[in-house]
Amino acid sequence: MDGYLQFKGISKQFPGVQALDNISLSVNEGSIHGLVGENGAGKSTLLKILSGAYAPTKGSIFIDGKEIRFKSTKSARDSRVAVIYQELNLVPEMNVAENLLLGHLPAKHGFIQTSVLDNIAARQLALLLEDIDPHTIVKNLPIAQRQMIEIGKALLLNAKIIAFDEPTSSLSEKEKNQLFTIVRNLKKQGCVIIYVSHLLNEIFELCDSVSVFRDGKLIKTFEDIRLVNNDMIVKKMVGRSIVDIYGYKSREQGETVLEVKGLKGPGIQKPVNFSVKSGEVLGFYGLVGAGRSELMRIIYGLSEKESGSIFLNGKEVFIKNPGNALVSGIVLCPEDRMREGIIPVRDVNENINITVRKHFVKFGIFLDQVKERQNATDFIDKLKIKTPSLEQLVRNLSGGNQQKVIIARLLSIETKVIIMDEPTRGIDVGTKSEIYRLIHKLAESGKAIILVSSELPEVLGISDRVIVMRDGQKVTELDHADVTEKKVLHFALPENNKQNRIS
Amino acid sequence: MTEHSSGITAKRSFNIMKILRGFWTNSGIVIVYIVLFILFSLFIPYFFTLRNMIALGLSVSMVSMVACTMLFCLASGDFDLSVESIVAFSGVVAAVVINMSGNVFLGIICGIAGGGLIGLMNGLIIAKIHINALITTLAMAQMVRGFTFIVCGGQARTIGNANFFSLGNGNFFGIPNPILISILCFGVFGILINKTTYGKDSLAIGGNIEAAYLAGINVDRTKVIIFMVQGLMAGFAGVVLASRMTSGQPNAALGFSLDVISACVLGGVSLKGGIAPIKGVIVGVLIMGTVQDAMNLMNIPTFYQYIARGGILLIAVTIDQIKQERLRKST
Numbered sequence: 068m069d070g071y072l073q074f075k076g077i078s079k080q081f082p083g084v085q086a087l088d089n090i091s092l093s094v095n096e097g098s099i100h101g102l103v104g105e106n107g108a109g110k111s112t113l114l115k116i117l118s119g120a121y122a123p124t125k126g127s128i129f130i131d132g133k134e135i136r137f138k139s140t141k142s143a144r145d146s147r148v149a150v151i152y153q154e155l156n157l158v159p160e161m162n163v164a165e166n167l168l169l170g171h172l173p174a175k176h177g178f179i180q181t182s183v184l185d186n187i188a189a190r191q192l193a194l195l196l197e198d199i200d201p202h203t204i205v206k207n208l209p210i211a212q213r214q215m216i217e218i219g220k221a222l223l224l225n226a227k228i229i230a231f232d233e234p235t236s237s238l239s240e241k242e243k244n245q246l247f248t249i250v251r252n253l254k255k256q257g258c259v260i261i262y263v264s265h266l267l268n269e270i271f272e273l274c275d276s277v278s279v280f281r282d283g284k285l286i287k288t289f290e291d292i293r294l295v296n297n298d299m300i301v302k303k304m305v306g307r308s309i310v311d312i313y314g315y316k317s318r319e320q321g322e323t324v325l326e327v328k329g330l331k332g333p334g335i336q337k338p339v340n341f342s343v344k345s346g347e348v349l350g351f352y353g354l355v356g357a358g359r360s361e362l363m364r365i366i367y368g369l370s371e372k373e374s375g376s377i378f379l380n381g382k383e384v385f386i387k388n389p390g391n392a393l394v395s396g397i398v399l400c401p402e403d404r405m406r407e408g409i410i411p412v413r414d415v416n417e418n419i420n421i422t423v424r425k426h427f428v429k430f431g432i433f434l435d436q437v438k439e440r441q442n443a444t445d446f447i448d449k450l451k452i453k454t455p456s457l458e459q460l461v462r463n464l465s466g467g468n469q470q471k472v473i474i475a476r477l478l479s480i481e482t483k484v485i486i487m488d489e490p491t492r493g494i495d496v497g498t499k500s501e502i503y504r505l506i507h508k509l510a511e512s513g514k515a516i517i518l519v520s521s522e523l524p525e526v527l528g529i530s531d532r533v534i535v536m537r538d539g540q541k542v543t544e545l546d547h548a549d550v551t552e553k554k555v556l557h558f559a560l561p562e563n564n565k566q567n568r569i570s
Numbered sequence: 571m572t573e574h575s576s577g578i579t580a581k582r583s584f585n586i587m588k589i590l591r592g593f594w595t596n597s598g599i600v601i602v603y604i605v606l607f608i609l610f611s612l613f614i615p616y617f618f619t620l621r622n623m624i625a626l627g628l629s630v631s632m633v634s635m636v637a638c639t640m641l642f643c644l645a646s647g648d649f650d651l652s653v654e655s656i657v658a659f660s661g662v663v664a665a666v667v668i669n670m671s672g673n674v675f676l677g678i679i680c681g682i683a684g685g686g687l688i689g690l691m692n693g694l695i696i697a698k699i700h701i702n703a704l705i706t707t708l709a710m711a712q713m714v715r716g717f718t719f720i721v722c723g724g725q726a727r728t729i730g731n732a733n734f735f736s737l738g739n740g741n742f743f744g745i746p747n748p749i750l751i752s753i754l755c756f757g758v759f760g761i762l763i764n765k766t767t768y769g770k771d772s773l774a775i776g777g778n779i780e781a782a783y784l785a786g787i788n789v790d791r792t793k794v795i796i797f798m799v800q801g802l803m804a805g806f807a808g809v810v811l812a813s814r815m816t817s818g819q820p821n822a823a824l825g826f827s828l829d830v831i832s833a834c835v836l837g838g839v840s841l842k843g844g845i846a847p848i849k850g851v852i853v854g855v856l857i858m859g860t861v862q863d864a865m866n867l868m869n870i871p872t873f874y875q876y877i878a879r880g881g882i883l884l885i886a887v888t889i890d891q892i893k894q895e896r897l898r899k900s901t
Contacts, residue, residue, distance in 0.1 A: 369784070393786040407784050410777035412844040421774055421785045425767050432766040476785065 069132070070095040072228050072259045077126035079112055079283075086112045088283045089126070094276075099250065099260040101270040101292070104280030104304055105467070105495035110263050113280075114230050117261070118150035119143035130228070149226035153233045153493065154405075155217050159206035164188030166205050167220050187223075195219045196245040211242045211355060218246065222253075229253060230261040235269060236493050239355050247273055265495055267297055279303040305497045312500040313528030314507060317547070320531070321345035322380070324515040325397070325484045327366065330375035334361025336539035338375055343484065343515040348506060350530030351519040353559055358539035359519045360402050363486050367392045367399040379483065393422060396483035400473055400490050402519070404466065408473045411462035415454050418461045418472050419443045423479035446475035451501065467498035474505070485509060488519040503529050523552055535559050598893065599838055599886065603853050603860070610864045617867055624746060630859035631748035632657070632807050632823075636830045637851050638759035639803040642796045644834055645763065647776035647843025648703035650797065652692060653804040654826035655714035656685045658819065660808030662718050664734075665727040665818025674734045681809040682802055688714055689801015693794035711827070718820045727818040738813030748810055755803075760848035772796060776843020833858050836886050857882070 070093035079087040087109045094100040102110045115121045117128065119137030127134050130146060137143040143150075157166050164184050165172065173183040188201035197215050205213060214237055221229070231250070235243045250273060254260060264270055270277055271292065278288040279300060286303045289295045324345045329338035335358050343349045351359045364370045366377060368386040376383050379395055386392045392399070401407035410418055420427075420439045427435040427442075443457055450471045454464055461469055470490065477485060487506070491499045506529060510516050520526045526533055533545045535558040542558045593601070611618035636653050643650045664681030668674055688710060695706045729735075740747050763769035771792050774782040783789050812818045837854025839846045861882055865875050 367784075389784050390786045390788055399784065401781075401784055406778075407780045410774050410781050410844065412777045412840070413773060417770060417774070421770075421782070421787065424770065428767055432768055434765055434767060434770065436765070 071131055073129040075127055077123045080124040085283050090285050092278055094259050096259055097254055097257045098275045099254055099262055099273055101274035101277035102263045103270060105497045108280035109283040110280050114150050114232055117230055144224055147227040149221040149224050150230040151218055151221045153236055155213055157205050157213055162202050162204050163199055163216060164201035166216055167191055191219050191223055210237045211239045214238055215242055228259045232263045233493055267300060313503050315529055318346055318511055320347050326378040328376050330372055332365040332372040333370045334358050334539055339541045341534055345513045345515050346510050348510050348516045348518055348530045350526040350533040352526045352533055352555055353536035357536040359536050360488055363488055363519060396481060398477040398482050398485050400477055400487040402488035404469055409461045409469050414458045414460055415472060416443045416457040419446055419475045422476055442479055450475055467494045484515045486517045599853050603857050614864055614867050626859055626863045627749040628746055630855050631752045632811060633830055633833055634752035634855050635755050635807045636804050637833050637855055638755040639800040640830045640834055641846050641851050642772050643800055644839045645772040645776050645846035646796055650707045650800050651827045652707040652710040654823045655711040656688050656801055656804035657808035657823040657826060659714050659718040660685045660805035661812030661822055662722045662818035662820055664809045664812050665729045666721055668729055668731050668734055674731055678809050682805040685805015686798055686802040689798040693797030697790040697793040722820050729816055734813055735816055738810045756852055763848055773844055832883050836883060
């Protein structure tokens with residue numbers, strides 16, 4: 068029990084919430100310890116305490132047997148602790164090398180030594196298994212590579228204790244494999260690694276031991292992951308076992324609601340045709356950059372179409388902006404929750420009512436605050452949004468609850484077509500399953516649902532029909548009955564890659 | 571029995587502490603102002619007299635009016651640096667029109683409409699061409715100042731029609747009109763920001779413009795309205811000022827835009843947008859004015875007054891920043 072890194076009796080109290088309750092945890096050198104749990108279970112809070120961003124209310128951290136108190140994130144870095152978050156902290160206008168060494172650029176008499184800089188950067192990129200020119204401007208790189216550079220940046224600090232918070236959520240398959248190789252190398256070098264993920268298969272693939280969090284408590288630590296299976300972990304996570312998180316049932320389908328004909332625009336190479344019926348869940352799958360989100364942005368009026376037309380209940384609609392789309396009854400749950408979804412500094416009530424409130428107004432402009440509160444309260448109940456009050460600022464909610472706030476916003480108005488772009492990204496199993504159930508319920512009530520997702524099991528698990536996209540075009544359409552992972556991947560992967568991917 | 575009741579009192583006193591702490595984090599600046607006001611009343615002769623209170627009210631009335639609309643600009647994450655030029659422009663336009671036509675009402679309307687037109691242009695450039703509000707209004711400030719000099723031929727225009735002066739110099743039950751107008755503005759714009767879609771949409775745009783657009787808010791239209799209303803209000807303030815000074819002054823209100831913005835910031839309005847409490851603006855305006863007034867009563871030379879004013883702004887926002895950071899760490 069005397070590992071290199073030890074948390075002893077850590078508690079963290081926020082106003083009205085016990086975020087962590089007496090957590091004791093020990094991790095050895097040269098091992099990878101997984102942390103799993105639903106959103107709001109306390110994993111991120113523990114990482115923030117490790118990084119020095121929060122001070123624990125009670126308890127302490129021991130490193131190599133010595134008690135350590137971090138006053139700031141800098142003092143944690145000085146103690147060779149690195150925590151790598153999902154969010155990117157890169158300077159988009161600077162190049163890769165500069166970003167990697169930002170804050171400690173090699174300099175002589177105040178002048179940057181470009182050759183030294185390039186050397187270090189090139190070495191680090193090789194370590195990251197990334198084939199990028201160190202002079203590339205960061206904003207020109209795809210998201211997955213930027214994430215890798217973020218990781219490389221943290222590794223350059225020569226940390227002994229490294230924590231990863233959901234590192235793969237925006238990585239492609241290739242980068243994910245690279246990351247796993249890197250993490251295993253770090254393990255071999257004797258680093259202490261903490262790995263937080265919602266994806267249990269990653270935990271099984273990578274970790275030596277795993278701890279399950281629920282409601283701020285450490286429910287169980289499994290010291291040897293070889294002795295556990297998926298069900299045992301999920302059971303501990305949610306306090307019950309989820310037999311089938313997708314809960315797919317075939318259901319009655321009605322008339323065609325949305326029909327897209329020959330649609331082309333930014334990010335779409337070839338005109339796309341498809342249609343969705345009332346009561347149907349239509350899944351869109353493709354690799355990052357395949358054009359799924361771009362297609363949805365055109366339908367929702369976020370980018371301008373070059374050609375083609377959109378029909379709603381047989382009538383052509385002209386959507387130039389999101390306002391038009393909402394009036395026609397098309398809503399979009401955006402891919403990037405933080406950037407395009409929530410208004411972080413405003414409260415739950417306002418965030419839920421932002422779209423619907425203009426239908427409640429009295430005398431043209433005055434808000435009907437009674438109706439708004441009623442609406443927000445209804446959805447908080449219905450979607451089980453965990454918030455201490457309607458006045459809580461949305462930025463203080465967990466990711467899953469923020470997502471539910473956005474869904475509540477969409478469902479507040481009359482809708483025909485609901486587009487969900489990565490609705491469960493970064494969300495725990497329990498909430499995921501709730502969202503799937505909600506999607507089924509909405510479909511049963513006659514809505515047409517479009518689900519865009521990079522999680523293949525999710526697309527297969529809840530869609531009635533799946534459309535696969537690749538390189539900005541629709542490649543195929545498959546029914547629930549004859550769709551398999553292998554088939555979908557066969558269409559989704561680029562031609563030259565297929566041989567070594569699918570065996 | 572005794573144990574039981576003591577338990578309740580303990581709980582209640584804890585709640586009072588909690589309420590007080592909540593009040594401090596949310597309205598600390600109000601408490602600071604009340605303490606400041608009491609101290610000044612006790613230690614500065616003539617401070618707490620009706621005459622001085624009216625003088626104080628008058629001195630902050632211009633800033634008060636324009637701060638009400640600046641609140642919306644800041645709420646939506648933008649600035650307006652052109653208000654100072656609009657104030658001068660509208661005053662001069664009103665003066666010239668009144669002198670030419672002899673019609674006071676027409677002069678007032680032209681002054682206000684002139685301000686509104688400039689605001690509308692600001693809004694259109696910012697919303698439709700997507701030029702940064704800082705640059706747009708800075709450029710506009712210079713151009714409008716130039717127009718102002720051209721309209722009046724480079725000289726202050728004394729107004730001939732005395733009926734016009736009652737707007738800025740008249741009173742109602744002893745309270746000067748500009749003070750009443752300011753109070754009315756605080757009421758109206760307080761309701762607008764908290765109780766209407768216009769106010770909440772402005773806050774949403776400042777809080778996260780992408781999310782607001784995706785949620786169906788007409789971002790462009792809201793921005794245009796915000797800047798147009800700002801222009802109308804600055805125009806109105808300019809007309810009131812001209813009435814008080816009995817002339818249109820092309821040099822009026824230099825540095826006024828930053829006075830307005832600093833008063834708002836002092837009251838806790840976020841420069842990043844999304845957070846804009848009306849009570850903060852009221853207190854911010856009052857703190858600025860009260861300190862100035864107290865320094866005048868104490869005969870502190872102008873040079874030192876500049877230092878004091880800048881210092882207060884810096885200290886106030888520093889305290890607020892520290893408070894916010896502590897809050898962020900504990901939540």
